[in-house]
Amino acid sequence: MQSGATPAPDAGAGLSRRGLLTSIAVIAAVPLLDACGSPKEKNSGTTSEGDLSKALPAYAPSDLVKPDIPVIAGANGAATDPAFLAYPASPVRTVNGQVGHGGTYVTMTPLWGAIPPSNGNAYYDAVNKQLGATLKLQPADGNTYGDLLPPLFAADKLPDWMNIPSWNTTKLNFGEAVRTKFADLTPYLAGDKIKQYPNLAALSTNAWVAGVWNGKLYGLPIYSSNAVIAGMYYYRKDLLDKAGVSADVKSVADLETIGKALTNAAAGQWAFDDLFGKDAAYIYQIFGFPGTGYPWTTDSAGKLVHRYETEGIVEALNWHAKMVKAGYLHPDAVADNSQNAKQRFWSGKVAVCADGTGAWNGDDAKSGTAATPGYQRQAFKLFSATGGKPTVQLGNGASMYSYLNKKLNDGQIKELLAIANYLAAPYGSAEWLTVNFGTAGTHYTMKDGNPLLTEQGSKEIATTYQFLACPASASTVQSGAVQVTKDAAAWQADMVKYAVKPLFYGMNVSEPAQFAALGQPMIDMMTDVKLGRKPISEWTSAVDTWRRQGGDDLRKFYDGIRDKFGTGK
Structure with a gap:
């Protein structure tokens, strides 16, 4: 089962490339205090319910890919993840026409596992070709990722697009930094504006809430789920x-x-x-x-x-x-x-x-x-x-978000959002196969109805693009364990009945x-x-x-x- 939002490394089980644990972490940046000990408004990061509703994208679920076990709604906005027992034999395309416009962008993401080669990586080349742009991927060790961030913020040397896990925000004064360092996506994605990016619009409302700071939307949710619990x-x-x-x-x-x-x-x-x-x-x-x-x-x-x-x-x-x-x-x-x-x-x-x-x-x-x-x-x-x-x-619908550099111009932001829409294509789509498994025959083959990495794929592919943008989580078969996926889906269906919002x-x-x-x-x-x-x-x-x-x-x-x-x- 592939499930859920990504936790801090000490949340329980270890992180892997395709199986990410769930953990709920409050985002605790460091605001300035006034003489009375309360946060200054400009630096609190907090958003009222009214302002939050104005900043959130509209939810427009997609029916292009049909799961074997459909989503079941629970209490208080909770829902199960869709479950697939085999990859669709004829994957649909969810993105038509040109995606990027030839731009080149530097990205930075965490990675728990071996960092693949950047030069001569046929997987990177294949995905970038589909994106119509060049993303220069710079994955870094997830275990020490938080230590790399403060110097980059202090020197104002941030990449064009980067992932920041919620548990890595504590040393960044993030309630303030998010406004000064990253692009405000509210004018591009709030309300019905997101519908020009259908795969992003298919991410649930709960997925976006922790990407809103100071009443504005900044973050793109990573590995979102409406069934997020600690374990x-x-x-x-x-x-x-x-x-x-x-x-x-x-x-x-x-x-x-x-x-x-x-x-x-x-x-x-x-x-x-x-x-x-x-x-x-x-x-x-x-x-x-x-x-x-x-x-x-x-x-x-x-x-x-x-x-x-x-x-x-x-x-x-x-x-x-x-x-x-x-x-x-x-x-x-x-x-x-x-x-x-x-x-x-x-x-x-x-x-x-x-x-x-x-x-x-x-x-x-x-x-x-x-x-x-x-x-x-x-x-x-x-x-x-x-x-x-x-x-x-319930915890946040996502505990990782990616952010676009504030120095990007309007055209670059729109290009990267179009790329994010491609990367967020759902499990079961043709785009998902490309983003997660590269090129058929080179990086993967199909076995028992599911993609399996080849030797070359195992060397060149790691979770990189997915930490920039990705679809909502799905329960999927791993190692041929079909019954495990069925059992996990049934467990989720029972669990979501008892969800409460804190x-x-x-x-x-x-x-x-x-x-x-x-x-x-x-x-x-x-x-x-x-x-x-x-x-x-x-x-x-x-x-x-x-x-x-x-x-x-x-x-x-x-x-x-x-x-x-x-x-x-």
């Missing part, structure tokens, strides 16, 4: 079936039953890996408190309450520590060693783990590391800790720099308590310290945002 709880169906244990989990009590049945330390098998995640990245949706990207909720009186202050996180910490004490977690998980977490799941050392959505793609069954015959990954349906109705917090959804709130250091001590304490190293009383004390050292001031900051801009719900 899920996976289980080894083959192991549960062998033990005669039901996977119909409706509460943490049911998980405890699995914990007892699937743990046999003498045999080197434990039920669970870490089910909490860094900064409660996975467990929050089960215990009903806000996630990391949108950490605020309200109490019965309407007061803003941070996720650290909720009863839900206390209950989650206590429960996870209880599982550790019971001996249900693998010793490496208890030691906070996540390096071999995937291997532990693949080899059957653990039966249940938490991971991002991209981990469910069929490739792991052919990794050569799954020691158990009949290996089968599945995911529990959404459930709540107490057995009540679950909820899942406070400040899609508002690009830019937190002042003085609050940047507040989180790490809490993450450290969370780790100690969830693994049973410290008692819950230490967490309570840490929350009090958090409030005194800036948490209460951060609340006042968000109260100011709420008074001025609303909450985005």
Whole structure:
């Protein structure tokens, strides 16, 4: 399954060229503060609901490509990704006529994986030929990408077109920089203006919201999805079936039953890996408190309450520590060693783990590391800790955006938007094949109805153009695992029924720099308590310290945002 928006590298599973994990990250640039501690309007980045509606493109879905499993609408604007069991035998063309006008542009994107050669790259030549322009691609190591950006911004030496992940904006004063460095796309794409670029218009409204800063549209969404969540709880169906244990989990009590049945330390098998995640990245949706990207909720009186202050996180910490004490977690998980977490799941050392959505793609069954015959990954349906109705917090429809340099003239902006429209051609189209697989016979062949890279394709092709513009995510077959795609689509169809939008959804709130250091001590304490190293009383004390050292001031900051801009719900 190819799924979703792209996360920060520490969001769970590793990033690959074709399977990108989902992660939700609030965009926290560094605004200037006035004497009262509130953000100056010109530098806040935040947009009110009214201004947001004026800047957003109209949504015009396309029916040119028919998925095998269609999109299913859920609650609060959530929807499943379209699913394909095989690539259409006769791919349609979605772009007719001339695309570019011969321009030459320098681009910059992150890349997690080997950087392909730039000189003599037949894939680059083939795509540029279709684009009618020359994009000089400059992919850089995604793991250190954020370190490259501040010097470029300071020296004003930005490329013509670049990708900036949301988690790389924190050191860029982005609420201000986006206005001074990048082209305002509102006059080109707002409302019905986007319809001259049909493939871009087919990206959902939720995909664009975090590309709006200071009431204007700047960003083109990358790997957007209306089913964006942090991840899920996976289980080894083959192991549960062998033990005669039901996977119909409706509460943490049911998980405890699995914990007892699937743990046999003498045999080197434990039920669970870490089910909490860094900064409660996975467990929050089960215990009903806000996630990391949108950490605020309200109490019965309407007061803003941070996720650290909720009863839900206390209950989650206590429960996870209880599982550790019971001996249900693998010793490496208890030691906070996540390096071999995937291997532990693949080899059957653990039966249940938490991971991002991209981990469910069929490739792991052919990794050569799954020691158990009949290996089968599945995911529990959404459930709540107490057995009540679950909820899942939606994140931004995209967590990566690409931006055009403000120095480009009107004609160049229009040329690049036409190119973006080509790059955003949907899965199943002729253009998508070219952008993602290059030239038939040279870079790929078709096998079992799906494109497969040749040796040359594996050397020359990497995720490059796709980080400039791309279609919405689709669930697709990888490694011939058709059933995996069906299972994942069914899981999404159930999940989207429970979607809720958090406070400040899609508002690009830019937190002042003085609050940047507040989180790490809490993450450290969370780790100690969830693994049973410290008692819950230490967490309570840490929350009090958090409030005194800036948490209460951060609340006042968000109260100011709420008074001025609303909450985005």
